[in-house]
Amino acid sequence: MGASETYVRGRRLASEQPFALVVGLVAIWLVWFLLRGLATGNVEFNNLVSYAWDGLMRGLIIGLASIGLSMTYSILNFANFAHGDYLTSGAFSGWAVTYLLAGLGEANVGSLLLVGAGGSVFGGTLGVGITTSPIAVIAGMIFAGVGTVALALFIDRFVYRPVRDEGGITLLITSVGVAFALRYLIVFVFGTDVRGTTAAGSVPELSMFVIDGSVKINAHDITLAVVAVGLMLGVHLLLQRTKLGKAMRAMSDNEDLARITGIPTEQVVRATWIIGGGLTGVAGYMFVLWKGTLGFNDGWLLLLLIFAAVILGGIGSIYGAIGGGLIIGLTASMSVIWIPSEFGRAAAFMVMIVILLFKPQGIFSGRTTA
């Protein structure tokens, strides 16, 4: 009787929710594969932990970079496709400052400001790193934020604001144009070569022994974690505790009502670009510090993952964006346990689609910054 009941239940599940059944079976297979791998030694514990750490770092980058996009989406009602190139712009402006401070006197100012365009200077030769040149790195990070704020305000004033009343599609297409314009302006000034930015060999590493091997955590991982978590907490406090933050949430919730309660909407829009732009610039800078290379396509390539994170978390929710970023980052890194690493991105998008099929509104659904 027990067996036939189980059989009936199984049949019902298969006919009513065939998709859930398939996902369930795949999940079971993945877990079994992992456990078997661990038992037979095909998968090493220390690798598992290393992948998870790498995924966490990627997740923090994507999460941090997603906040700005999520904010401008929920408050201004448009998906800014130029967001990826804001990241790149922030990275280049910040790294120009870092190179200048780290290499002043060692190389000519022009090549330093062009972040070693054409192989004229190398970050490794300058000894760039959080421990070797902390002031240059911190100043660069701050300038990346400030520079991106200026860029975001400039573009908003002269490009987005004039077309803001024309609706979402017009803004979206305009932002695609801005994306290309920015990217090729960067190419025009800094060139197309991907350069190494940090003295990779001299970044201090912490090696921890985990069961069957070691897991390495370097100083740039720690810097990224501290900066990302600090800024996320800061945004949280801003939105929940300050008058400006509450006004931003109010405006994202109901713009007409915000206006009749006397909230100066243009001022809130400007504040949104300032905060969103600053976070985006710092995220771009940290991304480059962490991976150690800089190219004109960095932000654009990250943008798809950022959109995935934002959609996964529930468009417009900054907590969703952070959560979505962590899921995407962890999936992309940990998928190498099961599949070749070239498919990491594809796996991240698969997971996004599967989660959205079950929760179409995203994990933290609702168009709100709260």
Place this chain on the structure above:
Amino acid sequence: MSLLTVDSLDAGYGDLQILTDVDLHVDDEEYVTIVGPNGAGKSTVMKSVFGLTTYMGGTVTFADEDITDTRPEDVIHKGLGYVPQSDNVFAALDVEENLEMGAYILDDVPQDALREVYDRFPILEERKDQKAGTMSGGQQQMLAMGRALMLDPDLLLLDEPSAGLAPDLVDEMFDKIDEINDAGTSILMVEQNAKEALRRCDRGYVLANGQNRYVDEGTALLDDEEVRQQFLGG
């Protein structure tokens, strides 16, 4: 001396004109109701006073100051409060944050006004940490009124305050409005529930097709045979 004067107002949305030559006024501490069939332009009158429509002609004067076609975020500085018919709370904010937003234009949240709102609507104090979007329709309506009262306005515009309320709450809502008016705040109200509204108010306007049709004391309109036949269902 009238507090609010609307003189030959023409207004609408984009190219679509809704109001033609609308006149109305609200005196100090007066309670005025606008009734009329669906689509008569009742809500549009309120929105026009608050600068939310396309201005097409005429004037709006408040406390001797011309506020014609003033931006919504500036109207609130003049001493008017407005409770729209729907979407009138910030759903994602909690009750207390909604009330704080009501006093956004002040540097600090006015504690005495907050106290007064809580005394008038005790349910709001009980639920001050609840997200507004999770409250019932009646509670949201009270929150929306409380929000509009945070600046202690001279004139309160109420658009269909009884819409969507359970029948036993409708009376309670009208009692609250009486109390607010008795405390010295002028009221300009649009209501579907025309008979009850006219019974309670000082003066009423009947609006049809975007134009004034009748104006008189509320009870006189209730007794008017023509108004009853055409607008109050006999």
